[in-house]
Structures are given as structure tokens and as C-alpha cells.
Amino acid sequence: MSAEHNVVVVGGGFAGVGCVRRLARHDDVHVTLIDRNNYHQFQPLLYQVATSQLASSDIAYSLRKLFNDDHNVDVKLAEVVEIDPLTHTVTTGDGDHFTGDAVVLAAGSQPNFFRTAGADQHAFPLYSLDHAQRLRSRIISVFEEADRDPSLIDQGALNFVVIGGGPTGVELAGALADLIHDTMAGEFHELAVEAAQIHIVDLGHTLLGPFSDTAHDYVAKVLGRKGVRLHLGVAVTEIGAGHVTLADGTTIRTRCVVWGGGIKAPALAGAAGVPQGRGGRIDVLPDLTVDGMPGFYAIGDVANIASPDGATYPQLGSVALQSGVWAADNIVADFRGKQRKPFHYHDKGIMAMIGRGAAIAEVGAHRHELHGAIAFSAWLGVHAALMTGVRNRVDAFVSWGSDYFSKQRGPQVLDRSDAARIDWGEDSADEPAGVATP
Numbered sequence: 145m146s147a148e149h150n151v152v153v154v155g156g157g158f159a160g161v162g163c164v165r166r167l168a169r170h171d172d173v174h175v176t177l178i179d180r181n182n183y184h185q186f187q188p189l190l191y192q193v194a195t196s197q198l199a200s201s202d203i204a205y206s207l208r209k210l211f212n213d214d215h216n217v218d219v220k221l222a223e224v225v226e227i228d229p230l231t232h233t234v235t236t237g238d239g240d241h242f243t244g245d246a247v248v249l250a251a252g253s254q255p256n257f258f259r260t261a262g263a264d265q266h267a268f269p270l271y272s273l274d275h276a277q278r279l280r281s282r283i284i285s286v287f288e289e290a291d292r293d294p295s296l297i298d299q300g301a302l303n304f305v306v307i308g309g310g311p312t313g314v315e316l317a318g319a320l321a322d323l324i325h326d327t328m329a330g331e332f333h334e335l336a337v338e339a340a341q342i343h344i345v346d347l348g349h350t351l352l353g354p355f356s357d358t359a360h361d362y363v364a365k366v367l368g369r370k371g372v373r374l375h376l377g378v379a380v381t382e383i384g385a386g387h388v389t390l391a392d393g394t395t396i397r398t399r400c401v402v403w404g405g406g407i408k409a410p411a412l413a414g415a416a417g418v419p420q421g422r423g424g425r426i427d428v429l430p431d432l433t434v435d436g437m438p439g440f441y442a443i444g445d446v447a448n449i450a451s452p453d454g455a456t457y458p459q460l461g462s463v464a465l466q467s468g469v470w471a472a473d474n475i476v477a478d479f480r481g482k483q484r485k486p487f488h489y490h491d492k493g494i495m496a497m498i499g500r501g502a503a504i505a506e507v508g509a510h511r512h513e514l515h516g517a518i519a520f521s522a523w524l525g526v527h528a529a530l531m532t533g534v535r536n537r538v539d540a541f542v543s544w545g546s547d548y549f550s551k552q553r554g555p556q557v558l559d560r561s562d563a564a565r566i567d568w569g570e571d572s573a574d575e576p577a578g579v580a581t582p
């Protein structure tokens with residue numbers, strides 16, 4: 145049967161892929177999926193690429209391959225720069241136009257530096273595969289350079305500062321501690337690897353805010369055991385080429401600052417000219433359309449989706465995936481002349497890994513708590529199940545097994561020369577030691 149309806153989906157993340165997979169079931173619907181990358185990336189495991197636990201290819205999956213068997217799905221590699229929500233037309237950077245009976249914006253998010261001085265120039269964000277590869281190269285290169293010139297340790301060569309104590313910051317800090325203590329310490333025979341320091345800075349007074357108090361204590365204990373230093377309840381005031389300054393006057397010398405401090409909607413959300421709420425995200429109605437613009441949907445991280453308690457759903461992979469499937473069902477309902485339904489989120493819980501063998505999980509809407517090895521096993525199972533492609537799953541399991549039993553990391557590849565290049569003469573901070581407090 146030839147397609148009677150066209151749908152344009154912008155973004156092949158969890159939300160876009162969830163939506164397209166569901167639409168692909170309908171022979172009378174043709175879908176054009178547009179993404180700036182030709183792959184779907186598994187964001188929750190970016191920190192494992194950054195810390196050399198997984199290879200980039202383990203967490204990226206070709207979009208064409210993903211929809212290989214769906215002849216009603218067309219994948220286009222392009223950057224979308226404009227959206228007209230009334231005519232359902234999107235325009236790409238090359239000037240091509242795609243028009244559908246419905247258009248779905250699933251463009252995710254971008255880092256929010258909250259106007260922190262120097263953050264956009266000097267911090268390494270961790271929200272895409274490109275970011276993870278750059279960060280991996282920076283982490284490895286500071287070790288290589290300190291190995292050649294140990295005097296750089298006094299310039300903070302082995303200090304790592306993670307901004308943000310949410311899941312991104314905590315998971316990265318835990319994995320980085322394992323990489324340093326177990327792998328780098330074994331491989332850099334002449335370097336004083338024990339001089340390395342990891343700092344987490346967060347304005348809030350606890351790590352992993354959305355979790356319970358018991359979980360907060362557990363995380364702080366595990367990270368403390370790994371030697372991670374916490375600066376809680378304090379803001380970052382400036383990030384320089386070789387230092388970070390905190391509001392309490394502390395200066396930490398470093399050449400590797402990781403930004404896990406927050407996200408906001410991408411510029412494309414503003415280009416749509418529709419109502420934007422918190423974080424610049426698009427305010428949607430319960431059926432995931434935008435008020436007064438039938439056939440225009442915003443889903444996943446780019447949308448503010450109201451939850452029954454009056455708040456909005458958090459920016460999570462599970463919310464993105466489920467909202468994508470829901471939008472697809474509403475689009476098809478529209479095509480069939482049926483009622484669209486208000487989004488209902490099935491909350492399966494939240495989890496975070498805090499380095500090898502330690503994790504926390506709060507399962508289901510009632511948040512049944514699991515800590516330690518059992519949560520670690522649950523984390524492995526859930527993440528492997530969510531990954532796309534059998535080969536990626538098998539490769540990830542082999543890497544996790546090897547990491548767990550041999551404590552050796554795999555692809556410590558210094559392949560991003562742009563991030564690996566460090567100018568040691570550039571910084572203006574004058575404190576000689578690694579950390580100076582007032």
C-alpha cells in the first residue's frame with residue numbers, strides 16, 4: 145500500500161527513535177527521520193566512553209541500520225535550522241525543506257552553563273558522543289604530559305574538577321576514580337599517579353538530588369572511599385584555562401573541568417516560535433502537541449511535559465522513549481479521525497552507577513531502594529537491555545566483565561587532537577599548589 149500520510153521527525157535520540165519505530169508499524173504512514181548524526185547515541189553511557197570503559201562504537205548505532213527493514217522510513221543526515229509548526233515544514237542547513245502532515249521535534253538538549261564565566265571555553269560538557277571522545281582524549285593527555293614533565297603536577301595536571309553532582313557528575317567521578325586508581329596507576333610506572341585528585345562541585349547540599357536521603361549518604365560514602373573530594377553548597381564563579389574558582393574563595397588548579405551542571409533546550413526550540421518554559425523547553429499539552437498548532441509535537445528532553453503532580457517530567461531516557469511512542473499513537477489516531485490521548489508515564493524508577501561494583505537503584509513509582517552489588521547487577525541488566533543492537537550489547541558486556549574482573553580498561557585512545565592539546569603557559573591563577581583555600 146502506498147503511504148497516505150507523511151510524518152517528519154527531527155532527532156534520532158530515545159524520543160525520536162521511539163516515535164519512528166512505532167510509526168513504522170503502519171504501512172500507510174511514511175516517515176522522514178532527520179538527524180545531524182547518522183547514528184543513535186546512548187547518552188547514559190557517555191561517561192563510560194569518556195573514561196575508556198567502552199568504545200564509541202559500543203554506544204552508537206547507525207540509524208539506517210536501525211530502520212533497514214522498515215521501507216516506509218527514510219533517514220536523512222542533515223542539521224535542521226528552522227521549523228514552521230503551522231505548515232509542518234522543516235528546513236535544513238543546506239536549504240532543503242521537508243513537509244509532513246505532522247512534524248515531531250525530538251532534538252534533545254544542550255549544556256546550560258548558567259552564564260558561568262569561562263565555562264563555554266574551558267569546560268568539557270558530556271552530552272554527546274563527540275563530547276565524550278574529546279573528554280577521553282583530554283583525560284589521557286594530561287597523564288601523558290605529566291609523565292613527560294612531572295613539574296606539571298604542581299600546575300594541577302592531575303586534578304579533575306566535575307561541575308554538577310547529579311547522575312552525570314557522580315557516574316563520571318566514580319568511573320574516573322576507578323580509571324585512575326586501577327588502570328593509570330598500573331600503566332604509568334614513573335608518574336606519581338597518587339597525586340591525582342577528583343573534585344565534585346555542586347550548588348546543592350547533596351549529591352544525586354532526586355534520590356532518597358539514604359542514597360545520598362551511600363553515594364557520599366562510596367565516593368569518599370574512592371578519594372573524591374566534595375564541595376557542596378558552593379557555586380563555581382569562574383573557569384579559567386588552568387583553574388576553577390569557587391564562591392567560597394577556593395581555587396583549584398586543573399586542566400580538565402567536566403561540565404555536568406545542567407541542560408537546556410537547543411536553539412532549534414526557539415526557532416520554532418512556540419511557547420517556551422523552563423530551560424527554554426517547549427510547553428506541550430497533555431497530548432504532546434503545542435497549543436493552537438495541531439500536528440506539531442515536541443517530545444523527550446526538548447519538551448516540558450506536565451506530570452499529574454503539577455510539575456514537569458524530568459529529562460530522562462525513559463520519559464523520552466515513552467513520549468515518543470505516545471506521540472506516534474496520537475499522530476496515527478489523528479490520521480484515523482480518533483481522539484488523541486493525554487500522555488501517561490509509566491515510572492519504572494531511577495538508577496545510578498558510582499564506579500565499579502557500586503550503584504543505587506530506586507525501583508518503581510514507590511521507589512523500592514537497592515544499593516551495592518545487587519543494584520550494580522540490576523544496572524548492568526537494565527542498560528544492556530536498553531542498548532540498541534545485539535553486537536553493542538555483547539561488546540558492552542565483555543568490556544564490563546573485563547573491567548570488573550581484571551580492573552583493566554579497554555580503549556584508552558587519544559584520538560582527538562583538538563582536546564588533547566594543552567597550553568600549559570596560558571593560565572593566570574597564581575596559587576602554586578593544587579588547591580588553595582582562603
Ligand SMILES: Cc1cc2nc3c(=O)[nH]c(=O)nc-3n(C[C@H](O)[C@H](O)[C@H](O)COP(=O)(O)OP(=O)(O)OC[C@H]3O[C@@H](n4cnc5c(N)ncnc54)[C@H](O)[C@@H]3O)c2cc1C
Pocket residue numbers: 154155156157158159160178179180181183184185186187188189190191222223224225250251252253270271272311312410412443444445446459460461462463464495496
Ligand atoms: C551523561 C548523561 C547520562 C544520562 N543518564 C541517564 C540515565 O541513567 N537514565 C536516564 O533515564 N536518562 C539518562 N540521561 C538522560 C537521557 O539520556 C535523555 O533524557 C535522553 O537522551 C533524551 O532523549 P531525546 O531523544 O529527547 O534527546 P537526545 O537523546 O539528546 O537526542 C536528540 C537527537 O536530536 C538530534 N538533533 C539535535 N538537534 C538537531 C538538529 N538541529 N538537526 C538535526 N538533528 C538534531 C541529535 O543529534 C540527537 O540524535 C542521561 C543523559 C546524559 C547526558
